[in-house]
Amino acid sequence: MADNTPLLAQQLLEWVRDKVHGNNIERDQVLATASAVAPATITCLVSWRFSGVVKNERFEGARQANGGHYGYDQHAFQQALSQLNVQAATDQGLRKNFLDSIRDASASSLAWAAAARDIATLPSISVCEECQSCQGHGNISCPACAGQGKVHCHFCHGRGYNFVDVHYQNGNQTIRRQEKELCLHCEHHSGRTYCRGCNGAGANRCQICQGHGCSTHVSHVSAIATPSWNTTVVGDIEPVGLARFVSDCGPKVARQSFPFTLSGGGTYDADNRWQVRYCAETQVTRLDFKALALNYTIVGVGEEPRPFIRPAIFDELFSEELAQLAKLRSSVGLLLTQPQMHQLFAHYRSLPALNSALNTAAQSTDKTAKRFYDAVNQRLENMISREKAKVLAEGIEKTLDGISPANSAAAWFNVMLPALVVFAVVSSIYSEDQLSGFECFLRTGLFAVLAIVAALIYSPLPWLASKVTSYLQRLKVPAAYRQRPRNWEHLPSFLLLAFVSSFVGSGYGHFAFRHNWPLVTPYLAKVPSIARWLPGIHPVSTGVARP
Structure with a gap:
């Protein structure tokens, strides 16, 4: 490997200078003091665990699935379902196409480890279940008529006739007498009439099974490959930090960022998990530099070094701004007057990093206060300690809420x-x-x-x-x-x-x-x-x- 230590260190130095320039420091005030470059081998071990996932559906009435129907035998159905789950987890024939695709995709298959994958679908099975509401009859006895289809006529109270007053004259005297009159509302003057709750049928269709008397449960079993991955680094410069950085990136970003190759075709471990190994050779660059009479170290990886260990340089660069916010803080928090808000706003706009944080926080769609902290960390490239980032985030929040409020x-x-x-x-x-x-x-x-x-x-x-x-x-x-x-x-x-x-x-x-x-x-x-x-x-x- 060619000796390009000065080149990689210089790239890291220029990256730092670009980020801090104008933020209470000039480019030429950032000076390299020492550097080192060492090779590193990144190994990602992806383990695929195979299992069955069941998706259930319910249909009204009787149906038969293509993989087998078990009538009303719930015990046999559950046994068959367990066997399918075992088959999905252990049958190597089901996963053959998936394993072949990993080999064919080579290093690109590393990105697949970001999520579980559906590798095969087994035949569906079904079983019927008697409707508990209607006991399998499909109809429910009408409670209004107790299943008789007829009820007492409420016009004649079940007698079949009514008493009516009849008046007639006997000389100068009017005599009133009650006589029976057949009821015209009940059937054949029987004192009973058709039940309106069931229209005389004596029963209503069961709303649970829609009159079928049963329902069918269909289970679809799929074979799923669930990934887990572990990253290790062999190298002389910050191997643990680099391993953590690669793991935090995730499989997709790691595949795009490093020249991984598939190492071998994969093997089974003791737990029947398929393990695939990916390796990448890269370089790690460490740069020691001085800024404002303080020493810092930054470490990057790759041919165009990407920093993964970053110094909290902005703690010192923004020490005056942090001290000013500390003076403005009271026992109840940071309280600013309008002149102070405008003063801070004008000052923050003069500092590129804080100006960018102001803009990012203002345009954020996040409605929580966390957007200010995220904006500070993002625009200061995570080169600030957590405590100091919270202080600056609160200052930006109070400033923006005072001069550019989202509401009143x-x-x-x-x-x-x-x-x-x-x-x-x-x-x-x-x-x-x-x-x-x-x-x-x-x-x-x-x-x-x-x-x-x-x-x-x-x-x-x-x-x-x-x-x-x-x-x-x-x-x-x-x-x-x-x-x-x-x-x-x-x-x-x-x-x-x-x-x-x-x-x-x-x-x-x-x-x-x-x-x-x-x-x-x-x-x-x-x-x-x-x-x-x-x-x-x-x-x-x-x-x-x-x-």
């Missing part, structure tokens, strides 16, 4: 505050009554639920206010730093506050009435514009005597 919490609060007051006041007014403890609990719960419903109906107003307010604020910053709108983010808090305000208001009204606390209604009655509405909403007179 103030707009939500200002618009929903009157509604919360109304929920509390109305709940209090309707609770100014003599109620038992249980009745008070029910009424309080009812008002809390109604408040949530009313809050949902009212919520478009604070949403619109938040949308307009935050949009106007975002217009003040360049488009690349405008966060994606998330104006519904405060709805759960709004609903919770509506619930609490109604609950508190109702509880206050109840206890105020019973314990001579100041009532809400008399104060509202003094306001003419409100007083005229009180009779319509307050069921109790404002002058009611207290208990």
